[in-house]
Amino acid sequence: MSGDTFTFLVGGKAGEGVKKAGGSAANLFASMGRGVFQYDDYPSLIRGGHNFVSVSTATRQITSQYARPDLIVALDARSCETHKGELADGGVAILNSDAVSNGDGVGIPITTEAKKYPNPGLRVGVAGPAALAAAVGLSRDEMEDLISREYKRDLENNIPFAASIYGAVREAIGDRFRLERGDRERPILTGNEAIALGAAAAGLDIYLAYPMSPASTILHFLAKHDRELGVTVMHPESEIAVANMAVGAAVAGARTMVGTSGGGFALMEEALSLAGMAEAPVLCVLASRPGPATGVPTYTEQGDLGFARHYGHGEFPRLVASPGTVGEAFTLAAELLSLVWRFQTPAVLLTERHLSESAMTVDLDVDAAAWAEPVVQDGGDAGGYLRYRDTADGVSPMLFPPSEELIKWTSYEHDETGITTEDGAAIVRMHDKRSRKREALLEHLKGARTVNRFGSGRTIIFTYGSTTMSVLEAVAAGGIDATVVQPVYLEPFPTWELAEYAGTRPIVVEQSAAGQFATLLAEKARVDASAVVKRYDGRPFDPLELAGAIRRAIR
Amino acid sequence: MSGDTFTFLVGGKAGEGVKKAGGSAANLFASMGRGVFQYDDYPSLIRGGHNFVSVSTATRQITSQYARPDLIVALDARSCETHKGELADGGVAILNSDAVSNGDGVGIPITTEAKKYPNPGLRVGVAGPAALAAAVGLSRDEMEDLISREYKRDLENNIPFAASIYGAVREAIGDRFRLERGDRERPILTGNEAIALGAAAAGLDIYLAYPMSPASTILHFLAKHDRELGVTVMHPESEIAVANMAVGAAVAGARTMVGTSGGGFALMEEALSLAGMAEAPVLCVLASRPGPATGVPTYTEQGDLGFARHYGHGEFPRLVASPGTVGEAFTLAAELLSLVWRFQTPAVLLTERHLSESAMTVDLDVDAAAWAEPVVQDGGDAGGYLRYRDTADGVSPMLFPPSEELIKWTSYEHDETGITTEDGAAIVRMHDKRSRKREALLEHLKGARTVNRFGSGRTIIFTYGSTTMSVLEAVAAGGIDATVVQPVYLEPFPTWELAEYAGTRPIVVEQSAAGQFATLLAEKARVDASAVVKRYDGRPFDPLELAGAIRRAIR
Amino acid sequence: MPEDLVTYAENTWCPGCGNFAIMNAVKRAVGKLGERGVGRERIAITAGIGCHAKIFDYLNLSGLYSLHGRAMSCAQGMKLANPDLRIVSFCGDGDAFGEGLAHMMFAAKRNADITVIVHDNGVYALTTGQRAPTSARGFKGPSTPRGNTEDPFNPLVLMLEAGATFVARGYVGKLAELTELIVAAIEHEGFSFIDVLQPSVTFNDTFEEYNASVELLTETPATLDEALAAARRTDRKPAGIFYRIEKPSNERALYGDGNPVADHPARDERLAKVKAILGTA
Amino acid sequence: MPEDLVTYAENTWCPGCGNFAIMNAVKRAVGKLGERGVGRERIAITAGIGCHAKIFDYLNLSGLYSLHGRAMSCAQGMKLANPDLRIVSFCGDGDAFGEGLAHMMFAAKRNADITVIVHDNGVYALTTGQRAPTSARGFKGPSTPRGNTEDPFNPLVLMLEAGATFVARGYVGKLAELTELIVAAIEHEGFSFIDVLQPSVTFNDTFEEYNASVELLTETPATLDEALAAARRTDRKPAGIFYRIEKPSNERALYGDGNPVADHPARDERLAKVKAILGTA
C-alpha cells in the first residue's frame, strides 16, 4: 500500500470464478467512491491453466494495475507459485491450504470449505471478495450485501461459504487494509464496453463482427444490450462478410461499425478499400493483440500501428485514432463514427487488448458525445442527384434509397453519377476530389483536439493508445516531473500540434518490439527519441517498473 | 521521327487483332536488331471499345512508348478520331476508309479488302504490320516472311490481304520511314514474362494465382510453359486460398510464388502475416493498377506503395522491392525468391501495370540470376531439430518432411520447437529473434545493389518502379543533364545509399495522386523534393511531355 | 419495357452476348413489379465484378457496384439496414461460386431476403476466359491450357442444400420465362436464387447446346428431393422454379418488423438509453 | 499406442472434453499406419485455430499450425508440393464450415488428396461459446443471447455434394471405430472428410444426446443418393463411412506421378529451359 493505492490480486484456474471475483472486488472499490483499475490476465484456454485478476484502487483516478499486490488470494497451487514473490511490502497472501502445503502466507482450506456445498469447483472464487471484504474492514453485513449484489444466484450457499472465509481472514489479519472512501461512485467499464457505448451514443444502428479476441466483448456486450439500445447486432460467417455487409449497410443509410483484431482486420482490407472508393462511411475497431498471425490471442501489444495506418490498397482519405484511456474510448468511438459520416470514408479505431479488456472507473460526459449525421442532399441541386458530385471540399451529399433519384455507389473509378469511367481526365477528377476531401478532413482535425498533453513537467514523454494509461500512472506513482504527450490521431498524423517538439529528444514509451511509434514520430514530426522504452512480452507495463525505466532514460 | 526513334501506332476495336498487330510490329523492329518498347492500351472489355498498341523503336535501347506516332494505322472510326491529332511532325496516318469518310490521311478500304476473305472481322488487324512493312521499306518478300512468321494460321488468305494493303501503302507514301538496323536481335518480353522467367531461373517450383489484371499474364505464361519449365501451376478458388496454399507449399519445401493486384493482395494480408510468424518463404508479386477498390483494371498507377510496404499485421521482417525495367524484373524476381529462402520471410515484388504489360527488348544475363537455396539443417545440431532455433542472425535452419525430426511451423507465438507459448520471456525471445533476422537482412542488403543510379548530371531526379522507364527515356529524349536515382528496394528502405542526398532538393517523378514516393523519401531519407511530377490518369508518362515537366521543374 | 431503366453508359458487351437478354428480362421484371406496387425506387441492386456486373452501369437503378465475390454480402448489409428495400444482386459464376461461395452458402443458410441472379457462363469472361467453378472438366482457358482438371459445381444443388428458399434456373434464350422468374424471385420473401444459363459467345458459346437441352419445368417439384433430382439431370437442362418454401427471413428473425434505418433514434432518446446502461441516467 | 506421439506441451483441454478421444484415435491410427508401412515421418499435419487445433501442439507430428479457417488450404499446398506426404488437417466446425467453408468445398471439388478431420462440437469453443455453422437453431451463445436464428449446415451433405470422395462421420464415444475411420481416410487417395461428433463439455455438452442417437452404419451406402439419405437422418446419427469412390486426385490430375519438391531441378537444367524459352539458348 503505497500512499492510498491498494492492489488486490486473485488467481486460480480458468473456470473457478477468478474473473468474477476480480470484478466483484472492483465493484466493491467503486462503490466506496474510489478510482479502480482492473486487469485480467488469462491464457487462451477455457478450463484450467492460470488466470488472475489484479485490481488496483486509489481515492484518485487510477489508470493501471500494479504488479505488487497488497493482498493476494491464491485459489490454487499455481497462483501461489506464480505470485508469491510479488507481494508488496506489508502485503499478505491468502493461500488455499488445500492446494499448497507450505506457502508463505495465511493458509485457509478454501476447497474444504467449498466442498461443504454443492458445485465446489464453481464456488471457490467467492473466497476472493469474501477475503477482501474482511481485509479492507467491511462489516459482516456489508460483506453479505456485497456477495448478494455480486452473486445473485445460489445465495443460500454462497453467503455461509463467504462468511467462513471472511471469518478466517478477519481472524488471521484483522482489517489490516482499511480503505478511505473516495469522492463519488463512478461506473466501471472495460475499454470495449466504452467503445460500444460511445458508438451507441453517436447513433450506431448496426454492429457486425466475427468473434476474435480481444474485440469479441464488443460483440457480446452489444448483442446483450441490442434491444435495450436499439442496435442491430449480427455475427456473420467471416470478417470478409462482416466488412462487406457493413459497406452495404452504410450505403443503405445505417450507422455501422465493425470490430476485430489483426487477423480479421487483414481480411477486411479489401472492403475498406471499397469503402474508400465508394466513399462509404464505415467505422472499424481494430483491437490489437501480439502478432504476427495468430500470435498471443489474450495478451497485449502495439504491433499493428503501421499496418493500421495503411489500410486498403490505393489512395483515399484514411483516418486512424487510438484512445488513451477507457473514458477516451467512449468519446473517440462517438467522434470517429461522426467523422466517417461527415467525410464518408472508412476509419479505424485502433486499440489494444490492454484497453479493450481492462476496466476502470470513468467520468463520462455522455451529453458531449458526438452524433453521426450524414451530409445530405439539400434538394437545391440542379440537374438531379449525383452521388459523387464534385464539390469544393470533396464531400458529396448523400441520399439513400428508396428515392426517385439514381444513387450509384461503386468500387470502380467513376464519373459524378457513379458510372464507371476509364477516361483519363475523369480519373484525375475523382482522384482530385478525394484528395480535396482528405484536405478537408485535415482542416477539420486542425480545429479539433488531436493530441492530449498531461502535466507540464520538464521531461517530455511521448506515448499513445493504451500505453498512455501506464505512462500516466508511472508518472504519478513515480513522482516524475513530466509532460506526457499522446497523439490521439495517428492518421492523418497531427504534425501541426507537434511542431513545437521537433528537435526535442523526448522519451518514447510503447508496447512494440520494432518501436513503430518512435519511428512514426521521427519520420512524421521529426521528433527523435532520446530513448524508447518498450515492452513486448504481451503484458502491460507495471507503473513502478516503468517509472524506473523512465528515470533511467532521463539520466 | 526524332533522331532514329520511330513510333508506330495501330488502333481498332477489341477483337480485331490490334494487340497482335502491335506485337508483330515489335517483332519486326526487334528482328532488325533495334530496341523496342511496346505499350498496349485497352479498356476492361472483351469486344469493341477502343484498343491501341503503340510501339516505339530506336537503334539504342528504348524504355518508353512515345505519344506522338510517326505512323498510325487506324482500323476503325474511333481510332481515327482518337489519334488523328497525335501525329508527329512528318507523320502519316493510314485510315480505314470504310470506317472514316473524311479523315486527314491516307485512306485505304481495309474492311472492303478484308471482306474478300472469310472472317473479315478477325483479319483487319493484319493491315497493321502490312502497312508498316511498306512504310519502313521492307521488300514484298520480306513483308510476306513477316506475315508468315507472325500469323501462322490461314496464310493463304492473310498473305494476299496483306499484299493488297502493302501495295496500297507503298503506292501512297513509298518507303517513307526506312529504318536503320540495330546491333543485335534481342528477345522481347513483357514485365510479367520477365518476372515469370526470373522466378523460374531462381528455381521456382510452384506458381499459384487467381486471375486479376494486371498480374494474370504471369499465370497464363507459366501455365502455358509449365511442363517446358517444370513449374507446377494452379489457379485455386480465391486469393486467400492461393496465399495459404503457398505457405503450405513453402513449408513442404517448394519454391513458391504467387501473384495478384491490389484487391487480391488485400485478401492475402493475413496469410502474409502467417508467413511472417511461421518464417515461411513466400514471394508475392503485386502488380498495381489504379485504385482504390476495383479502380481502373487495365491501366497503371503507383498508388499501392504505402499499402505494399506495410503488409500483414504484427511485426516481422518485411521485404519489398520494385523493378525499374523489364530486364530488372527478371533479375529482381530471381533475387527476391532467393532472399525469401535465405531469410525465411515473405517478400513482395511490387510492380505496376505499365511494367507488367508493356514489352521491351531485353539483354538478360540468365546465368547471373540468383538461385533460391534454403538454409538447411547441417545435422551437426545437438539436441534434435528446432524449427525456430534461436541463432545469432535469427535465421533458423530449415528441414522438410519426410523426416524423423519434429518440424513444427506455426502461426502462434512459440518456443524454439514451434510449440505455442504465452510465456512473457518466450515471447520476447522470438520477437528478438525475428528482429535480429531483420537486422541480418538489412546487413545483407547493405552489401547488395539496392539503388540504381543512371547518369551523373546536375539535376537529381528520384523515381522508382515502372516510372523509371519513363524517366530514363525522358532524360534521353529531352537531353536533360540529370542523375536518375531509383531505389529498387522500398522496404527496408535503403537510406544508407541515399544519405548523400539528404538535404538536396531533387525532382521526384511518380504515378500517384498522393505523392507517396515523395513522402517516403522525405520521411525515410530526409530528401525533400523541390517538385513532384505526378501523373495519375491511368496512363504512363510520355517521355517528351515528361521532359518538359522536368525542365519546368528545374527552372 | 421502361426505356428509362437505361443509363447513358456505353454498353460494351460483345454483340450476341447472353447478358443482353438478362438485362432485358430485368427491365421487364421491374416494369411488372411496378405495376404490382413495387416501384423502381424501392429496388436496389448490387453487382460483383465481371462482364455480368456491367449491368450495374447500364441499369437506371440505385445500388452498389461491389467487389468481385462480395455483391451478395453487400446486398445482405443493405437489406439488413433497410428491409423495406428489395435487393437484387447480379453475380457472375466466378463471383458467386468461386471468390464468394461462402457468402452465397450463408445467405441461403440464413435466408437473407435478397435475390441473387447468377449470370452463369461457365467462365471468367472479363478476365479473358479462365475456367470458372462451373466450367466443365477439360475446359481450356489461359490458366488451364491443357484443360480444367476439376469437375464443375452444380449451383442449384449447392443452393438447395445450403437452405435457399427459392431456387430457379433461367435461360437467356427464354426471355419471357426468365422475366417471370425474376419477378417471382424478387417477390419471394427470403433468399432467392436464379442460375441463369448465359452463353458467353466469346469464351464459352453454349447457345446451341442449351437450345437443344433446356426444357421448361412443367411444375415446381414438390419436395427438396425432387428438386435435387431435377437439378442433377444431365440429359436435359430443366428451367423454371425448382424449389420455393416459406421460412422467416434472416432480417425478420433478427428484428421482426423493425427497420434499423427507419427506426434510427433521436439523439436524446439514444443518450437516455446509454445513460440507463451506465447507471447514470 | 505409441506414447512418443506426444510432445511436452501442457494439455489445456477441459477435463472430459471430446478432443481427448480424437487425439487418442489419431495416435492409434498413426500406430496402425506405421504397421502398414506409412511411417509417422511421412505424415504431416495442419490445424486451424480453436480448441481442436491444440492437438497440433500435443501431437509429435510435423506440420503447420495454420490460421483460423485456412488449415485445409495450407494442407493442399503441402500436398501439392510433395505428394509423397500424407496430410491430415484438423479443423473446428467454425474453421471448416464458417471461415474456411469455401476451401473445404473446393478441396472436395478438386479431390485434393488430404484428410480433413473436423472436430464438430457445434460451437466456437475457444472464443467462449459463440454459435457455429453447425449450431442448432435457438442455440444461445454470447453473440446470440436470444438464440441462433439460423439453421445448421449438414457437413456431410455439403461435402458429398461438393464432390468429396471419402465421407465419414465419427464419434468420440466410439474410439475403435473412429481410429479405423482415420486410418481409412488417410489411406484413401483423394479428399477424405471425417466429421467427428465432439461434445464440448463446457459449451455444448452433447454426450448424452449422442450416446443415445449415434448408431454405427452396418455398411457403406451404395450410392451418393443413399449416402445423402443416411447423412440427412435426424432420428438417429449414423456413424461410419458414408461414401467412398475412386477418382484421380487433384495432384495426379495436375502432374501425374510428378513431385515438385522431389523433382526440383538442378540450376543448370533450369537455366537451360529458361534460355530455350527466351530463344537465347
Ligand SMILES: Cc1ncc(C[n+]2csc(CCOP(=O)(O)OP(=O)(O)O)c2C)c(N)n1
Ligand atoms: C479480389 C479480386 N480478384 C480478382 C479480380 C479479377 N476479376 C475480375 S472479374 C473476375 C471473374 C469474372 O468471372 P465471373 O464472376 O464469372 O464474371 P463474368 O466475367 O464471367 O461475367 C475476376 C477474377 C478482382 N476484381 N478482384
Ligand SMILES: Cc1ncc(C[n+]2csc(CCOP(=O)(O)OP(=O)(O)O)c2C)c(N)n1
Ligand atoms: C481471422 C480470424 N478470425 C477470428 C479468429 C478467432 N477465432 C479463433 S478460434 C475461432 C473459432 C473456433 O471455433 P471452431 O473452429 O469451431 O473451433 P473450436 O474452438 O470449437 O474447436 C475463432 C473465431 C481468428 N483466430 N482468426
Ligand code: SF4
Ligand atoms: S466475353 Fe462473353 S460474357 Fe463477356 S461480354 Fe463477351 S460474350 Fe458476354
Ligand code: SF4
Ligand atoms: S471448451 Fe469445449 S471444446 Fe474447448 S477444451 Fe473445453 S470442452 Fe473441449
Ligand SMILES: [Mg+2]
Ligand atoms: Mg462467368
Ligand SMILES: [Mg+2]
Ligand atoms: Mg467448434
